[in-house]
Amino acid sequence: MSQDNPALQAPEYIQAIQPYIPGKPIEDLVREYGLSPENVVKLASNENPMGMPASARKAIESVISGLSRYPDPGGYDLKQTIATRLDVPASWVTLGNGSNDILEMLGIALLDQDSAAVYSQYSFVVYRLATQARGAQHRMVPAVDYGHDLPGMLQAIDEQTRVVFIANPNNPTGTFLGHDAIESFVSQVYQRFGSRVTVVLDEAYNEFIEPDQRVDSVSLVRRYSNVVVTRSFSKVYGLAGLRVGYALAQPALTELLARVRQPFNVNTLAQVAAIAALADDAFVTASAQNNAQGKDVLQSGFEKLGLTYVPSFANFVLVKVGDAVGINQALLKRGVIVRPVAADGLPEWLRVTIGLPHENQRFLDALTEVLQTAERSA
Ligand SMILES: *Cc1c(COP(=O)(O)O)cnc(C)c1O
Numbered sequence: 461m462s463q464d465n466p467a468l469q470a471p472e473y474i475q476a477i478q479p480y481i482p483g484k485p486i487e488d489l490v491r492e493y494g495l496s497p498e499n500v501v502k503l504a505s506n507e508n509p510m511g512m513p514a515s516a517r518k519a520i521e522s523v524i525s526g527l528s529r530y531p532d533p534g535g536y537d538l539k540q541t542i543a544t545r546l547d548v549p550a551s552w553v554t555l556g557n558g559s560n561d562i563l564e565m566l567g568i569a570l571l572d573q574d575s576a577a578v579y580s581q582y583s584f585v586v587y588r589l590a591t592q593a594r595g596a597q598h599r600m601v602p603a604v605d606y607g608h609d610l611p612g613m614l615q616a617i618d619e620q621t622r623v624v625f626i627a628n629p630n631n632p633t634g635t636f637l638g639h640d641a642i643e644s645f646v647s648q649v650y651q652r653f654g655s656r657v658t659v660v661l662d663e664a665y666n667e668f669i670e671p672d673q674r675v676d677s678v679s680l681v682r683r684y685s686n687v688v689v690t691r692s693f694s695k696v697y698g699l700a701g702l703r704v705g706y707a708l709a710q711p712a713l714t715e716l717l718a719r720v721r722q723p724f725n726v727n728t729l730a731q732v733a734a735i736a737a738l739a740d741d742a743f744v745t746a747s748a749q750n751n752a753q754g755k756d757v758l759q760s761g762f763e764k765l766g767l768t769y770v771p772s773f774a775n776f777v778l779v780k781v782g783d784a785v786g787i788n789q790a791l792l793k794r795g796v797i798v799r800p801v802a803a804d805g806l807p808e809w810l811r812v813t814i815g816l817p818h819e820n821q822r823f824l825d826a827l828t829e830v831l832q833t834a835e836r837s838a
Contacts, residue, residue: 473573473595480585484797495795501822503813504799506631506665506776508698510750510816513743516699516733523732531728538731541738542706546678552708554717557725559664559692559705563590566623566688568720570658571596576620580608582633582804584662587625596622606770606778607635610645617649623658624649628675629665632801632811634772639675650684658713661689664705665774667696667744668751678708685710693730695775696747697737704730751775754814761824765831776813781827783834784810790830796823 483504490497535555543550556562567590576597579587591598599616601609629636646659661677677689688709694700704726758777762769768780781787788800799811
């Protein structure tokens, strides 16, 4: 009976959601192609190829015996550590079960069926999901050169708009906007709309930018009550499996997020691991260095193959391969997992996470082989 479907009772805007497509897990490939896990290279989810920091592992081991207890609901120590490091009050910090959790909280707190969110074409898919989950309107602004068109986004802000999402660097394209562009955007939004429009600066890849090139987003939070900065422990800090991220905002927005935050959203292991990782400058520096070198290898590899790519500021490179479905399949058969991005509106492109040197080479060798085979059979 077709009516016997509880999903059809959900609001139409929920039924309309296209679910998030995650990177293919190694286990799936092992099962589907009979490969052994050691021979699979996963460059699909922008994880840290150096693994998790040893300091975080040690911190986790030290708290395992306490796991029958709930985590610290306020995440006191982690908030203090973040606040000290960034020189802001701890009352400006919100912890999330990954920074996705915070994007979701922003949607819940700021959006409803009468309001709208502005974000860019080819930007992070979670902005769309967080918007749709509230039945709110989208104002998707066409990208310029695969990045955010800030003047276009400013123009797209209307009566209904309550939030603007900016991924910087952007995922899946890897583009980056410098401090002056971001500051100018934020100040214009504030002048025109005041606190009615919140600007979310999603800096999940911030640590891959050279320190002197980064946006001084903390200063923007200090100056503008409508700015939220989100950061993640999933990328350079190597803790994607633990799910932890944070937001910085002045007290009014921080208190708003506290109303919709689940009480124990960041688990005990994640809290102590994040504290350790944040202090582990050696690990972060080594990760950023591996990334910078790997980026050069991938980008010059693409040049040699005559492929177009978007110069990246993050830990992945977006490359145009043409028949992305076919090439992705052929790569999977060779034990290499990358990320097709057709669902982001980029059907001819693949997003490749920067790996360890031998992983980058495995990928480039496989890609070279696949492209040659495709040419011969064409
Ligand atoms: C990876 C990523 C995140 C962070 O995800 P977590 O939930 O912290 O793992 C946020 N924004 C963008 C643009 C990302 O690519």
